[in-house]
Structures are given as structure tokens and as C-alpha cells.
Amino acid sequence: MREVYIAGVGMTKFGRLERGQLELFGEAAMDAINESNLKPKDIQALFLGNSVSDLDEGQTVLASHAASEIGLDHVMATRTEGACASSSIAIIIAFVMVGSGFFDIVLAGGCERNTASPTALATRIMNTGPHHRYESPTGITFPGMFAMMAHMYAKKYGVSLERLKEWMAMVAIKNHKNGAKNPKAQFQKVITMDDVFSSIMVASPLQLYDCCPISDGAAAVVVASGNVAKKLTNKPVQIIGVGQASSGGLSTQRDYTLPVARVHSSRQAYKMAGLKPEDIDVVELHDCFTIAEIVATDTLGFTEPGRGGIAVEKGETEIGGRIPVNPSGGLKAKGHPVGATGAAQVYEIVNQLRGKCGERQVEGAKVGMTDTLGGPFASIGNIILKRGW
Amino acid sequence: MEYKLNFDSFREGLKEGRLLGLKCKKCTGYNAPPRKVCSNCGSEDMDVVTLSGKGTIQTFTVIYVAPEGFESPFVVAMVELEEGPWLMGNIEGIDPVKVNMDIIGRQVAIGYKDVPADMISAGERIALNFRLID
Numbered sequence: 348m349r350e351v352y353i354a355g356v357g358m359t360k361f362g363r364l365e366r367g368q369l370e371l372f373g374e375a376a377m378d379a380i381n382e383s384n385l386k387p388k389d390i391q392a393l394f395l396g397n398s399v400s401d402l403d404e405g406q407t408v409l410a411s412h413a414a415s416e417i418g419l420d421h422v423m424a425t426r427t428e429g430a431c432a433s434s435s436i437a438i439i440i441a442f443v444m445v446g447s448g449f450f451d452i453v454l455a456g457g458c459e460r461n462t463a464s465p466t467a468l469a470t471r472i473m474n475t476g477p478h479h480r481y482e483s484p485t486g487i488t489f490p491g492m493f494a495m496m497a498h499m500y501a502k503k504y505g506v507s508l509e510r511l512k513e514w515m516a517m518v519a520i521k522n523h524k525n526g527a528k529n530p531k532a533q534f535q536k537v538i539t540m541d542d543v544f545s546s547i548m549v550a551s552p553l554q555l556y557d558c559c560p561i562s563d564g565a566a567a568v569v570v571a572s573g574n575v576a577k578k579l580t581n582k583p584v585q586i587i588g589v590g591q592a593s594s595g596g597l598s599t600q601r602d603y604t605l606p607v608a609r610v611h612s613s614r615q616a617y618k619m620a621g622l623k624p625e626d627i628d629v630v631e632l633h634d635c636f637t638i639a640e641i642v643a644t645d646t647l648g649f650t651e652p653g654r655g656g657i658a659v660e661k662g663e664t665e666i667g668g669r670i671p672v673n674p675s676g677g678l679k680a681k682g683h684p685v686g687a688t689g690a691a692q693v694y695e696i697v698n699q700l701r702g703k704c705g706e707r708q709v710e711g712a713k714v715g716m717t718d719t720l721g722g723p724f725a726s727i728g729n730i731i732l733k734r735g736w
Numbered sequence: 737m738e739y740k741l742n743f744d745s746f747r748e749g750l751k752e753g754r755l756l757g758l759k760c761k762k763c764t765g766y767n768a769p770p771r772k773v774c775s776n777c778g779s780e781d782m783d784v785v786t787l788s789g790k791g792t793i794q795t796f797t798v799i800y801v802a803p804e805g806f807e808s809p810f811v812v813a814m815v816e817l818e819e820g821p822w823l824m825g826n827i828e829g830i831d832p833v834k835v836n837m838d839i840i841g842r843q844v845a846i847g848y849k850d851v852p853a854d855m856i857s858a859g860e861r862i863a864l865n866f867r868l869i870d
Contacts, residue, residue: 402856471803475856480743481769482824484851484861486799486806494797495814502795502840551798551835598814598822599775602794 348446352576352583352735354569355383356694361564361682362533363462368400368686369409371565372458373416375687379454379567380417384579387418390569391450394441396427396434396457397686398721402472403463413458428686430476431635432591432721433457434566435689435728439589441570442730451575456567459684469561476722478596490558492597492723493636494550500604500638504653512552514656515637516543519556519679521665522634526676528706533562533682557637562682566690568697573735581736584697587714588620588731597723606724609646613718616729617648622714624648627731629699629709630670631692632718634677640664643718644672647729666709674699674707689728692717700734741770741784747862750848755789757821758782766819775821789846791815793839793866794822798832805854811835815844815866825864843870 357378359371372395380387395410406412414424427436434457441455461469470488477483477492501511519538526532538556546555569579576583592611594600600607617623624647632647634640641655649670650658658664664672675681675695678688696715698704714733721727741758746769749756757768761783765776768787773780796813799806809832816822823846827835844866851861 466801467804470801471805471854471856474803477824478769479858480861481864484857484863485812485824485826486802486810486863487812487824488799488801488803490801491797491799491812495795495812498797498837498840499795499814502837508837547800548798549801551800553797595771596769596824598769598824599771601816601822 349448350573351442351446351586352571352573353586353693353697353732354571354576354579354583355379356568356697357382358531358566358691358694359564360531361562361684364563366563368404368458368460368565369412369416371460371563372413372456372567375456375565376417376454376567379456379569383569385452385569389452390419390422390454392422392444392453393419393424394427394437394453394455395424396437396689398428398430398433398459399472399685404460429726430721431633431683431685431688432719432726432728433686433689435717435719435730436591438568438570438690438693438730439591439728442586442589445570445572451572453570454567455570456565456690457686458565459686460563461561461684462563482596482598482723488550490550490553490636493638494553496603496642497552497638499602500642503602503604508552511656514641514659515557516540517659518634518637518640519543521659522673522677522679525666525674525707526680529676529681532676532680533560534680553636559635559678559683562684564682564684564687564691566687566694568690568693582701583735584700584732585735586730587733588616588622590615590729592727594725600724603724604642605646605652606720606727608724608727609720612727612729613647616731620731622731627670627714627716628712629674629696629715630672630718631675631677631695632672633720634673634679635683637679639720640672640677647718666707671709674704674709689717689719692719693730693732696732700732737780739770739772740782743770746770750862755787755846757785757787757819759785766821768817768821768823788818790869791817791823791844791846793842793844796827796835796839798835805852809833813866815846823864825866828865829867842868845869
């Protein structure tokens with residue numbers, strides 16, 4: 348394997364954008380290409396993460412259309428799908444392609460326009476993630492899967508639901524505080540404990556402010572070999588570890604408070620990087636719901652299992668804390684256009700390592716990690732990045 | 737090689753009042769719902785068996801914001817069968833808004849209900865359901 352770097356990154360603002368996802372991706376992609384001091388003709392392949400463009404905008408063959416929009420008619424264009432992990436998968440494939448020596452410069456990213464559907468239809472479309480024969484017909488929703496995990500977590504670790512819900516609310520408050528410092532975040536406002544507890548119940552025990560929003564947006568990164576990347580930028584960011592693993596329906600996983608796919612995926616990434624959780628300076632992880640952040644910190648090894656909530660309470664996951672989690676505002680405040688999320692996490696980590704994050708900068712960050720969870724804890728991707736200069 | 741137990745046979749079993757599963761000849765573990773290889777050891781060598789149809793609630797949620805085609809509130813739960821596998825289903829016969837964590841650990845019998853098809857369901861659907869028996 349050759350060394351693989353990220354030369355440049357691009358991202359749209361996230362939110363309810365009233366624009367098609369091809370246009371959104373075109374914007375993010377050209378920002379990444381321009382930041383890399385390249386032209387479209389220099390790109391040799393496109394991997395585009397997307398979850399449901401066929402269902403929410405009636406568009407298939409998405410990657411080819413996206414390639415054509417930005418003048419990449421000469422390249423292999425491939426859509427990758429793993430629900431919320433779709434664009435992490437795209438970047439991991441780009442890493443393998445460049446690392447193997449097959450390509451030198453690959454564009455990877457993702458896009459989604461989840462607000463195109465009204466809430467009930469969007470909820471049905473997302474209900475396609477669990478097993479379509481044995482789980483989806485129960486009417487299970489994404490909030491519902493994480494809600495069941497919250498009850499399981501409280502029972503397993505002997506924590507009262509009231510205490511767990513306070514920890515969950517603290518996750519929401521922290522991530523909104525971070526999002527308020529991110530000009531690309533969907534929500535740029537701080538919230539209070541009262542805002543969380545007075546919001547409507549979505550799937551017990553998750554209330555509206557325990558949930559990330561439905562969003563539109565796109566993000567893209569240029570992945571290049573070491574020789575190429577070091578000529579394009581004086582701040583190349585090296586991809587030093589990747590992991591990706593899979594599960595089936597939720598019922599096949601039994602107790603999913605330590606999701607098995609995430610255990611496999613993160614171990615692969617740590618092993619490849621030769622690092623341990625304590626070596627990571629900043630992490631963007633999958634906080635689609637407040638309980639999801641607590642479980643992710645447990646599973647990735649930043650906290651002992653069952654201690655993720657206490658870490659939030661003690662401020663360990665704040666910017667400036669022991670392990671800053673989701674300085675971008677996370678999915679919770681930055682927004683969660685499903686197919687774009689993994690690439691947007693990489694966008695944030697690259698900018699953190701380059702010291703470009705202004706008020707939300709994690710001082711001196713040299714090594715960062717991303718974690719993206721798709722479907723019923725079924726598709727998980729982890730990427731570890733470090734300063735390459 | 738074809739599935740020993742596929743979705744259609746599993747559904748037919750439920751309609752006849754039997755919860756079918758697979759018992760692995762290699763590791764003796766049970767599997768339900770149907771799958772190609774044993775979830776424990778990866779063997780294809782499994783026998784179709786009738787399971788007890790009883791289990792214990794492990795977790796639950798009350799869904800208030802429902803997908804199109806579903807009327808809220810309703811309860812979704814995960815049940816551990818006496819034989820070991822977990823299943824997802826709806827809890828029937830209780831008032832959803834009164835359900836709380838005390839329901840974890842309660843015993844249930846497993847049945848099913850028909851769920852109408854929609855545009856993307858590839859035909860008629862079934863959902864498992866759970867009835868409290870303790």
C-alpha cells in the first residue's frame with residue numbers, strides 16, 4: 348500500500364436548502380477540486396455516497412449524473428450506499444484505490460436531499476434500513492431503533508432512565524453549543540435543558556431535541572497519493588487507518604449497546620493506524636440521536652462501556668476537554684443529509700488538523716477520527732487522519 | 737443450495753400457528769428469523785424446527801412519529817426467545833402510552849399480523865407481535 352492523503356475538501360452549508368442534490372454535490376465537489384489546485388480533467392474516478400436519491404428525488408444513475416455536472420465524463424463514477432455511512436464508504440474505497448496504486452487522484456464524497464419528502468414519507472423511506480421482511484413491517488423508525496437502545500442501555504448499566512435522559516440532553520446542549528460556532532451548521536443556536544425536555548416525544552424515550560434534523564447537503568474530498576498530494580498543498584492530511592464492517596437486522600445483533608460492526612470497524616482502523624483511542628485528539632462521531640453519541644464513545648474506546656454519559660457530564664467531550672467529540676456540532680446541530688455525513692465528518696477533521704476551525708478549533712489537534720453508522724447499526728465506517736506535514 | 741427455511745415458509749408456519757426456526761447441527765444453536773448460515777458458527781447444515789413461540793421482552797419503544805402507512809402511537813419491542821434468538825415485533829393488547837421500563841423482562845407469546853402492502857414493500861407484509869402472558 349502507498350501512503351494516501353487528502354489534498355482538499357469542500358462542503359455546502361447543511362439545512363433545508365431547496366436545491367437538488369446534483370447541484371449540491373457539484374458545489375461541494377468543485378470547492379474540493381479548487382482547494383486542491385486541480386481541474387476536473389485531473390480527477391481519475393468518482394465514488395459518491397448516497398442513500399435514497401431514487402426515492403426522494405426520483406434520480407437513479409446518480410454518480411454518473413454527478414460526474415457529468417462537473418466535467419468528469421472521462422471517469423469511472425460509482426454510487427456507494429450504506430445509509431448514513433454511504434460517503435465514509437466512498438472515501439474508504441478511494442483510499443483503497445489510491446493506496447493500491449490503481450489511481451493517483453480520486454474524488455469521493457456524498458450528497459442527500461432528505462427534506463424533499465414530507466416527514467411521514469421520509470420516515471417510511473428511512474424505515475427501509477431495517478430488515479424489510481422481519482423488521483420494517485413493525486413500523487420501526489430510526490429514532491425507534493435508538494430509543495430501544497436507550498432503554499437497553501439504562502437496564503444493562505443500572506442507570507435510571509431519568510439520569511440517562513439528563514446525559515442525553517447534555518449531548519444535545521454540547522453539540523448545539525458547538526454548532527453555534529459553525530457557519531455551515533443547520534442549527535446555529537444554543538439550547539437549554541428545558542428546550543430538550545419540553546420538546547415532543549418522537550419515540551420514547553427520545554424527544555425531538557434528542558434527534559438530529561432532516562437535512563440537505565453535500566461534501567467532497569480529493570484523495571491523492573503522497574507524491575501528488577504533497578505537490579498540490581503544503582498541508583496534506585494523511586489517511587492512516589480505515590475500517591468498515593457490517594451487520595444484518597437489529598434482531599440478529601441481540602444486545603446492540605456495543606454494536607458489533609463498530610467493534611470490528613474501529614479495531615481495523617486502530618490496528619492499521621497503530622494507534623489507541625487515547626492517541627486521538629479530536630473525533631467526529633455518529634450522533635444521529637443523543638444516545639448514539641454516548642454509545643459511540645463507549646464502543647470506540649474513549650470511555651469505559653457504560654461511562655459515556657458521565658464523560659459528557661464532566662465536560663470531557665467538550666472542545667478543550669479530554670477527548671473533544673463533534674466540534675462541528677455533529678449530526679445533531681450541523682445537520683444530517685444522510686449520504687453526505689461521512690464526508691462532512693472528514694471535512695471537519697481535515698480542517699481541525701489544518702487549524703482552520705476558528706472559534707471551535709481544538710487547539711493543537713494532530714490526529715483525528717471519524718465514525719459513521721448506517722442503517723440498523725449495520726454499516727459502520729471509521730477513518731483515522733493525521734497531519735501530513 | 738436453496739434456503740432450508742425461507743420467508744414464505746416462515747410466514748406459512750406463522751399462519752398455521754407455529755414459529756419456525758433453524759437448529760444448527762454443528763453448534764446446536766438456534767436461528768430465527770430464517771437465514772442462510774448459522775449466526776453462531778457459519779454452518780449451512782441446519783434443520784427446520786418448531787420453536788416454543790415464547791420469550792422475554794429485552795427492550796421497547798413507543799413510536800409517536802410514525803412512517804407513512806402506520807398509525808401512532810404503537811409499541812415496538814425486542815424479545816429473546818426461550819431458545820436464544822431475538823425477534824422484533826409489536827406488543828399488542830396494551831395501552832401504548834402507559835408502557836414503561838417495567839415491561840422489560842415480561843414474558844410474551846409470539847404471533848403475527850398482516851400489514852398492508854405499499855409501493856415499495858414488494859407485496860403483502862407481516863409483522864410479528866407479542867402478547868403478554870405473565
